[in-house]
Amino acid sequence: MSPTAALPPTAGRVRTVGASPVREILALTARPEVISFAGGLPAPELFDAAGIRRAYDRVLAEAPERALQYSTTEGDVDLRTAIAARQTALGLPTEADDLLVTTGSQQALTLLAVALLEPGDVVLVEDPCYLAALQCFGFAGARVVPVPTDDDGLVPAALEEIVARERPKLLYLVPTFQNPTGRTLPPDRRRAVAEAAERHGFWIVEDDPYGELRYDGGPVPWIASYPEAADRTALLGSFSKVMAPGLRLGHLRAPAGLRRACMVAKQSADLHTSTVDQAAAARYLRDSDLDGHLALIRSAYRDRRDALLGGLSATLPPGSRWNRPTGGMFVWAELPPGYDATALLPIAVKHEVAYVPGAPFFAGPPDPGAMRLSFTTHSPEEIAEGLRRLGNALDEGRPDRDRG
Structure with missing residues (x-):
C-alpha cells in the first residue's frame, strides 16, 4: 500500500494574519454571569424586532x-x-x-x-x-x-x-x-x-x-x-x-x-x-420610523455612556486617563505606567468582568495600559456592578501589590 501524500499547506497569508483577539475574548467571556465591556455590540433588547418582522412578512406576502x-x-x-x-x-x-x-x-x-x-x-x-x-x-x-x-x-x-x-x-x-x-x-x-x-x-x-x-x-x-x-x-x-x-x-x-x-x-x-x-x-x-427608533437607541446609549463615565474615577487607578466620546459605543482608557491591560484581563475574567486590551489595535508600538470599554449592552445598574468588579480586579493586579 503506497504512503499517503501530505496535503499542500494553507496560503501564507492565512498563516501570517492572526485571528481577532476581540472575537477570542468574546468567546471566553460568553458566560451570562460575566459583565462584559468587551464587545462592540448593539443592545439586543433595543432591536425593533416587531417592525423588522412586519417588513419581512410584507415582502414575502407581496x-x-x-x-x-x-x-x-x-x-x-x-x-x-x-x-x-x-x-x-x-x-x-x-x-x-x-x-x-x-x-x-x-x-x-x-x-x-x-x-x-x-x-x-x-x-x-x-x-x-x-x-x-x-x-x-x-x-x-x-x-x-x-x-x-x-x-x-x-x-x-x-x-x-x-x-x-x-x-x-x-x-x-x-x-x-x-x-x-x-x-x-x-x-x-x-x-x-x-x-x-x-x-x-x-x-x-x-x-x-x-x-x-x-x-x-x-x-x-x-x-x-x-x-x-x-x-x-x-x-x-x-x-x-x-x-x-x-x-x-x-x-x-x-x-x-x-x-x-x-x-x-x-x-x-x-x-x-x-x-x-x-x-x-x-x-x-x-x-417604519427609523429616525424615531434611533432616538430611543440614542437615549438609552447616552444613559449607559454616562453611567460608565461617571464611575471610572472611582474604578481606575490614580493617574489613569480616559476620554468622553460624544457618540458611538466606546470609551478609551489608559492606565498609568506599570499596568499591562493584556496581563490583567485573566484577573478581570476571574472577577466576572471583561474588557478589550488596547494593544492589538495598534499598528505601531502599543500602549500596554490602554483598554477599550464598550457601554452599549448593559443597563446603568449592570455597568455600576461591572465597574465594581473591574476595580477589584485592577486592585488585585496592581503592579506594586505585594505578592507575598
Missing part, C-alpha cells in the same frame, strides 16, 4: 418570487434609493447609482482591498485602528503604516510627513466615534485630510458605522463631502448599529470607476447580497 430570487450585484434599487435619500438629507448629495449594497460594511472594506491593493502597497491607518481593518489589509499583502493620533484623532502634520515619505495607495480611517477610541476628527482636520489626498494623490476610505449614534453636539461633515476629496473617497456605511447586525447589510459609496471595480470583485465573492434581507430593509425604511 412579492415572494422577487424576494427569494437571485438579484443584481449592485443591490436592491429601492434600498439604494432609501440610502441615497438619507445621505442626501445629511448633507452628501447621493443617487442610488452611486451606491453598492454589500454584505455588511466589512465586505465593502474587503472589496476595496481587492480592487485597490497589490502586495506591498502602502496603506496608512490611524494608530490605534479598527482591528478588522488591520486583518483585511494584512490578507491583501499591504504594508500598513500607522499615523500618530492625539485626543482629537489623526494628526494632520504627521500625516503630511508620512505621506511624503511613504507614497501610500490609500488612507483608512473611522473619523466619527472611532473604533477603538470613540474619538471624532474635527472639521479642520477632515479638510486637511481631504487636501492632503488631493495634493499627494491617494485614496481615502472613510468608514462610518457609528455616525448616527450621536449623543452630544451637532453633526460633522463627512470627508467625502469636501470638494477636494469627492473624487477619491470611498464612504462605507452599515445598518448593523442602527437596525440589526444579523441582517449583514452595508453599503459603499464611491466614484464610478472604483465602484465598478468593487462590483466585479463582489461578483466573484457572493454574486450579490441576500435579496430577501435587502427587500425587507427597504420595506422597513419605507414603512
Whole structure:
C-alpha cells in the first residue's frame, strides 16, 4: 500500500494574519454571569424586532418570487434609493447609482482591498485602528503604516510627513466615534485630510458605522463631502448599529470607476447580497420610523455612556486617563505606567468582568495600559456592578501589590 501524500499547506497569508483577539475574548467571556465591556455590540433588547418582522412578512406576502430570487450585484434599487435619500438629507448629495449594497460594511472594506491593493502597497491607518481593518489589509499583502493620533484623532502634520515619505495607495480611517477610541476628527482636520489626498494623490476610505449614534453636539461633515476629496473617497456605511447586525447589510459609496471595480470583485465573492434581507430593509425604511427608533437607541446609549463615565474615577487607578466620546459605543482608557491591560484581563475574567486590551489595535508600538470599554449592552445598574468588579480586579493586579 503506497504512503499517503501530505496535503499542500494553507496560503501564507492565512498563516501570517492572526485571528481577532476581540472575537477570542468574546468567546471566553460568553458566560451570562460575566459583565462584559468587551464587545462592540448593539443592545439586543433595543432591536425593533416587531417592525423588522412586519417588513419581512410584507415582502414575502407581496412579492415572494422577487424576494427569494437571485438579484443584481449592485443591490436592491429601492434600498439604494432609501440610502441615497438619507445621505442626501445629511448633507452628501447621493443617487442610488452611486451606491453598492454589500454584505455588511466589512465586505465593502474587503472589496476595496481587492480592487485597490497589490502586495506591498502602502496603506496608512490611524494608530490605534479598527482591528478588522488591520486583518483585511494584512490578507491583501499591504504594508500598513500607522499615523500618530492625539485626543482629537489623526494628526494632520504627521500625516503630511508620512505621506511624503511613504507614497501610500490609500488612507483608512473611522473619523466619527472611532473604533477603538470613540474619538471624532474635527472639521479642520477632515479638510486637511481631504487636501492632503488631493495634493499627494491617494485614496481615502472613510468608514462610518457609528455616525448616527450621536449623543452630544451637532453633526460633522463627512470627508467625502469636501470638494477636494469627492473624487477619491470611498464612504462605507452599515445598518448593523442602527437596525440589526444579523441582517449583514452595508453599503459603499464611491466614484464610478472604483465602484465598478468593487462590483466585479463582489461578483466573484457572493454574486450579490441576500435579496430577501435587502427587500425587507427597504420595506422597513419605507414603512417604519427609523429616525424615531434611533432616538430611543440614542437615549438609552447616552444613559449607559454616562453611567460608565461617571464611575471610572472611582474604578481606575490614580493617574489613569480616559476620554468622553460624544457618540458611538466606546470609551478609551489608559492606565498609568506599570499596568499591562493584556496581563490583567485573566484577573478581570476571574472577577466576572471583561474588557478589550488596547494593544492589538495598534499598528505601531502599543500602549500596554490602554483598554477599550464598550457601554452599549448593559443597563446603568449592570455597568455600576461591572465597574465594581473591574476595580477589584485592577486592585488585585496592581503592579506594586505585594505578592507575598
